[in-house]
Amino acid sequence: xxxxxxxxxxxxxxxxxxxxxxxxxxxxxxxxxxxxxxxxxxxxxxxxxxxxxxxxxxxxxxxxxxxxxxxxxxxxxxxxxxxxxxxxxxxxx
Numbered sequence: 001x002x003x004x005x006x007x008x009x010x011x012x013x014x015x016x017x018x019x020x021x022x023x024x025x026x027x028x029x030x031x032x033x034x035x036x037x038x039x040x041x042x043x044x045x046x047x048x049x050x051x052x053x054x055x056x057x058x059x060x061x062x063x064x065x066x067x068x069x070x071x072x073x074x075x076x077x078x079x080x081x082x083x084x085x086x087x088x089x090x091x092x093x
Contacts, residue, residue, distance in 0.1 A: 008033060008036065008037060009030075009033045009034050009036075009037040010037075011037075011041065011043070011044055014037060014038075014041075014044050014047070014048075015047070018047075018048065018051060021034050021048075022048075022051065022055070
């Protein structure tokens with residue numbers, strides 16, 4: 001995503017590359033655009049907080065070498081998320 005310091009970020013763009021923002025692999029100009037968006041968009045800020053908390057809890061409570069998600073659970077979860085969240089912005093019901 002190529003952004004200048006004066007451009008804005010949409011909710012959809014936040015969701016698309018949120019992992020880059022959280023991982024710190026995003027360029028500084030885009031980070032600034034994201035931070036401006038989060039300051040003006042409470043639903044996206046809530047989504048970011050939930051995303052970070054989920055990562056923290058997952059890392060704290062699960063050891064990848066000991067926990068495996070059964071394929072049927074993984075498939076059902078993916079289908080649910082694709083059906084439930086497709087085309088929705090953060091904060092939409």
